[in-house]
Amino acid sequence: MPVPSEADDPIDEAFAAYLRSCDEGSVGSRDEFLAQFPEMAEELRSLMDAADAINRFTGAAAADSADVVQGGAAADTVDVLVAGPDDSGDDPAATLPEAHRAKGDPGPTLPYTLGDYELLEVIGRGGMGVVYRATQRMLNRTVAVKMIRGGMLACENDVRRFYTEAQAAARLHHPGIVPVYQFGHEAGHHFFSMALIEGTDLQRKINDGELPIDTAARYVRDVARALEHAHQNDLLHRDIKPANILIDQKDRVHITDFGLAKNLGSDSSVTGSGAAVGTPNYMAPEQAGGHSDRATRQSDVYSLGAILFACVTGRPPLVGDTVVDTLMQVVHEPPPTMRAFRSNVPTDLETIVAKCLEKEPRKRYQTAGDLAEDLDAFLEGRPILARPRGRLLKTWHWVCGVPLVGALIGRKVVRTSPGHRRFQAAMLLLLALSPFFFVIGAMLWSRHIEAMPQRVVLAGGLKQGVYTGISQAIADRLQQSAGVAVQVIETDGSLDNRNRLLDRQVQLAPMQASSISGDDLCVIAPLIYEAAHLLVRAPDLVQHDKPLNMQMLAGRKIAVGPYGSGSRRTADMILDSLNLSGDDTPREVIAWENLQSPDAPDIALICIGRGSTLVSGLLQQRWRLVAIPQGISITMQHPTLRTITIDPSHYQNADIPEEGLATVGTTAFLVTRRDAPSALVQTTLELLYQPPRLFSDLIPRERAAEWQGLDLHHAARRYFESLDTPSR
Structure with a gap:
C-alpha cells in the first residue's frame, strides 16, 4: 500500500497510517487509534464507516454471484470448504484479503504466508469469508484456512460472527462435522484453519440432477446424526442448507458454517430478537417470522426436512419471487407434497418430511436423533414412527373456517368463501332435522344389533x-x-x-x-x-x-x-x-x-x-x-x-x-x-x-x-x- 507524501491532507495521512497498522497487525482497536488523533477523530470515524459500507456492499455482491439462487430468492451466503477448481472466473490474487491490496495494485500473488500457514489457492468464497487451500508448515499437512472477507475493514458484527463460527465448530467432535484446528488474528487478519474436505457440496449434487431417493435419505440421516451431536452440546446451527453440507470423496457428509450458531447454554448468538436469520428457503417458520431468538432444536429439524425435500425434488419446499415472499410462505403457507414434483416418492418418506415441516415446533420430531431413527427405519424397510396427516384432520381444518364452527370453538373467522357459507346453511338445516334423524338412527341401530350375522x-x-x-x-x-x-x-x-x-x-x-x-x-x-x-x-x-x-x-x-x-x-x-x-x-x-x-x-x-x-x-x-x-x-x-x-x-x-x-x-x-x-x-x-x-x-x-x-x-x-x- 503506498505511503502518502507530506503534502497529503492530514486526515488522508492518518487514515493511510491506520491501514498500514492494520496490515502489520499492530493496531489494537479503532477507538485506540482514534484516541491518537482527537482533533480529527470524527472525520476519521466517518471514513472508516464509509469503508465498512463499501466493503459490505461489495461483499454482498460477490455473495450473490457465488451463491445459489433458487426460484428468484437468493440463498444466504455460503463458504465452500471443498477442494476443487475455482469456477468463479476471478483472478485468485484478487480474492486475497483486502488489507493486502493497495489502490490500483492487485497485491501479492499466491502463495502467501500467514503465520504458520502458506496459502496456496482459493477454493471457496462467500459473503463473509474466503477459504484457501493451505499448508500448515509445522505439521506438514494440507488444511483449509478461512479468512474474514472484509479484512481489517470488517465490522464488529462480522468479526463476532466469524469467531462464533470458529468457536462453535471447535467445541464439536463428530465425524459429520468439519473440525476446526486453530483460530486467531495474524497481521491484521482474522482467520481459522480446519480440515480440508475433498469433494463437493450437497447443493451442487442437487443442481447436477435427480438424486436417488435412498441416497437423499441417507445424506439427511447422517446430517441429522451429526446435528444431534451439536444439539447435545447445546449448540443450534440455525443455517442448515444444502450448500453447508459437504460430501467427501467417500460419499460421507460433513456440516460446516456455524456462523449463525446459537449457544443454548449461554443464550448467545450473533442476532437478537426480531431478526430473521438463515436462508429463507430452509429456515423454520419461527425464524422466518423474525423470532430467531426463539429457535430451538426443532428449528434445525425443520431445515433438515426442507433439505430432504430439495434432495428428492430438486427444489426447496417453498419458493417465492422475492425473499419477503418466500418468508411469508414459510410462515403461513403449507408446503406442497413431494409427489407433486416427483411421482415415485414413497409414502413413508413423504410422511417423514411432512412431520419435519410442521408449522408448530411441537408437532415436528423432537430431536434430530428421532428423525435419524425414522430415516434408518425407512432405509431398512421397517415401520416408521411418524404418522401421515389424515384426510379427517385436513377436513377439520377446512370446517374450522365456517363462521358458525369458528364461533363455537372460539376461532375468529375474518373472511369466508361461498363454499363455507353453503356448508353453514346445510349445517343449520341438518340441526333442525336432527331429532328426526336421531329416531331413524335408533331404529336402524336396533335392527342392526338384533340381526343375525352372515x-x-x-x-x-x-x-x-x-x-x-x-x-x-x-x-x-x-x-x-x-x-x-x-x-x-x-x-x-x-x-x-x-x-x-x-x-x-x-x-x-x-x-x-x-x-x-x-x-x-x-x-x-x-x-x-x-x-x-x-x-x-x-x-x-x-x-x-x-x-x-x-x-x-x-x-x-x-x-x-x-x-x-x-x-x-x-x-x-x-x-x-x-x-x-x-x-x-x-x-x-x-x-x-x-x-x-x-x-x-x-x-x-x-x-x-x-x-x-x-x-x-x-x-x-x-x-x-x-x-x-x-x-x-x-x-x-x-x-x-x-x-x-x-x-x-x-x-x-x-x-x-x-x-x-x-x-x-x-x-x-x-x-x-x-x-x-x-x-x-x-x-x-x-x-x-x-x-x-x-x-x-x-x-x-x-x-x-x-x-x-x-x-x-x-x-x-x-x-x-x-x-x-x-x-x-
Missing part, C-alpha cells in the same frame, strides 16, 4: 382339546340350522380366547370363569364343569395304603398346561394355595400326549372335564389319580373355583374309591361381547340345548340359575327368564 367365528382351544370339540359341535349346529358360514379357530386356551373376543377376531368363545373380566364381555351360558386331575406315577408316590401328602410334591417337577390356557391358570391357583411355589415345585409345560415319555415329570395337574379320554389313557399307563385336599380352603381363596368329586363312574377300572376323590374345579362358560347381535345369542342358546344332547357333560339349562350373579348377555337373560321349568 358369518360367525368361534374360538376353540388347543388342538384335540375339549374347547375345540365344544366349539366345533356348536358350529356344526349353527351352520346346519341357521344357514350361516361358521369357522372354528384353534387357540392357546382361555386367556387367548378372551383377547380374541376383545379384539373382535371371534364372536363366541368358551373360557374358564377366572378369565371372564372387563365390561366388554358377558356370558351366554354355562357349558361344563372342569375338574383338577392330580396324577402321579412315581413309585414312592403311588402307595395305595397311604394318602398322598402334598408336601411330598415339594422339589419335584410338575407338568402343567401352557401359558394362557385355563388348565394352567387353575393349576397355578391350586399350587399357590397349597404353598407350593414355583421355586419349590418347578412347573414344566409339556404336551399332554408326551407325558408317557420317561423324561416327562412324574406329576401332572390337568384341569379338564371329568371322564376325559386324555386322563383315561394316562390311567391305563401306570398313572394314578390322587385327591387334592383342602378344597374348601382353596375355593375360599379363589371364588371362581368350587369343590368337586371325581367318581368311579367317571373312570372305570381306575382304582377310584367308592366315595370318590375330592378335588376342586371350575366352570367353563360360552362367552361373547356385550354388543353381540341378539339374534346370534338367541339362536346359539336354542341350538345348544336342542335334543339330542350336544355333548354328554353339558350343564343342563335348568341349572343355569345356580349362578344368580352371572353377568349374562341381555338376550341370554331374557331366554333363561322365559323358561317355565323352576330353578333348583
Whole structure:
C-alpha cells in the first residue's frame, strides 16, 4: 500500500497510517487509534464507516454471484470448504484479503504466508469469508484456512460472527462435522484453519440432477446424526442448507458454517430478537417470522426436512419471487407434497418430511436423533414412527373456517368463501332435522344389533382339546340350522380366547370363569364343569395304603398346561394355595400326549372335564389319580373355583374309591361381547340345548340359575327368564 507524501491532507495521512497498522497487525482497536488523533477523530470515524459500507456492499455482491439462487430468492451466503477448481472466473490474487491490496495494485500473488500457514489457492468464497487451500508448515499437512472477507475493514458484527463460527465448530467432535484446528488474528487478519474436505457440496449434487431417493435419505440421516451431536452440546446451527453440507470423496457428509450458531447454554448468538436469520428457503417458520431468538432444536429439524425435500425434488419446499415472499410462505403457507414434483416418492418418506415441516415446533420430531431413527427405519424397510396427516384432520381444518364452527370453538373467522357459507346453511338445516334423524338412527341401530350375522367365528382351544370339540359341535349346529358360514379357530386356551373376543377376531368363545373380566364381555351360558386331575406315577408316590401328602410334591417337577390356557391358570391357583411355589415345585409345560415319555415329570395337574379320554389313557399307563385336599380352603381363596368329586363312574377300572376323590374345579362358560347381535345369542342358546344332547357333560339349562350373579348377555337373560321349568 503506498505511503502518502507530506503534502497529503492530514486526515488522508492518518487514515493511510491506520491501514498500514492494520496490515502489520499492530493496531489494537479503532477507538485506540482514534484516541491518537482527537482533533480529527470524527472525520476519521466517518471514513472508516464509509469503508465498512463499501466493503459490505461489495461483499454482498460477490455473495450473490457465488451463491445459489433458487426460484428468484437468493440463498444466504455460503463458504465452500471443498477442494476443487475455482469456477468463479476471478483472478485468485484478487480474492486475497483486502488489507493486502493497495489502490490500483492487485497485491501479492499466491502463495502467501500467514503465520504458520502458506496459502496456496482459493477454493471457496462467500459473503463473509474466503477459504484457501493451505499448508500448515509445522505439521506438514494440507488444511483449509478461512479468512474474514472484509479484512481489517470488517465490522464488529462480522468479526463476532466469524469467531462464533470458529468457536462453535471447535467445541464439536463428530465425524459429520468439519473440525476446526486453530483460530486467531495474524497481521491484521482474522482467520481459522480446519480440515480440508475433498469433494463437493450437497447443493451442487442437487443442481447436477435427480438424486436417488435412498441416497437423499441417507445424506439427511447422517446430517441429522451429526446435528444431534451439536444439539447435545447445546449448540443450534440455525443455517442448515444444502450448500453447508459437504460430501467427501467417500460419499460421507460433513456440516460446516456455524456462523449463525446459537449457544443454548449461554443464550448467545450473533442476532437478537426480531431478526430473521438463515436462508429463507430452509429456515423454520419461527425464524422466518423474525423470532430467531426463539429457535430451538426443532428449528434445525425443520431445515433438515426442507433439505430432504430439495434432495428428492430438486427444489426447496417453498419458493417465492422475492425473499419477503418466500418468508411469508414459510410462515403461513403449507408446503406442497413431494409427489407433486416427483411421482415415485414413497409414502413413508413423504410422511417423514411432512412431520419435519410442521408449522408448530411441537408437532415436528423432537430431536434430530428421532428423525435419524425414522430415516434408518425407512432405509431398512421397517415401520416408521411418524404418522401421515389424515384426510379427517385436513377436513377439520377446512370446517374450522365456517363462521358458525369458528364461533363455537372460539376461532375468529375474518373472511369466508361461498363454499363455507353453503356448508353453514346445510349445517343449520341438518340441526333442525336432527331429532328426526336421531329416531331413524335408533331404529336402524336396533335392527342392526338384533340381526343375525352372515358369518360367525368361534374360538376353540388347543388342538384335540375339549374347547375345540365344544366349539366345533356348536358350529356344526349353527351352520346346519341357521344357514350361516361358521369357522372354528384353534387357540392357546382361555386367556387367548378372551383377547380374541376383545379384539373382535371371534364372536363366541368358551373360557374358564377366572378369565371372564372387563365390561366388554358377558356370558351366554354355562357349558361344563372342569375338574383338577392330580396324577402321579412315581413309585414312592403311588402307595395305595397311604394318602398322598402334598408336601411330598415339594422339589419335584410338575407338568402343567401352557401359558394362557385355563388348565394352567387353575393349576397355578391350586399350587399357590397349597404353598407350593414355583421355586419349590418347578412347573414344566409339556404336551399332554408326551407325558408317557420317561423324561416327562412324574406329576401332572390337568384341569379338564371329568371322564376325559386324555386322563383315561394316562390311567391305563401306570398313572394314578390322587385327591387334592383342602378344597374348601382353596375355593375360599379363589371364588371362581368350587369343590368337586371325581367318581368311579367317571373312570372305570381306575382304582377310584367308592366315595370318590375330592378335588376342586371350575366352570367353563360360552362367552361373547356385550354388543353381540341378539339374534346370534338367541339362536346359539336354542341350538345348544336342542335334543339330542350336544355333548354328554353339558350343564343342563335348568341349572343355569345356580349362578344368580352371572353377568349374562341381555338376550341370554331374557331366554333363561322365559323358561317355565323352576330353578333348583
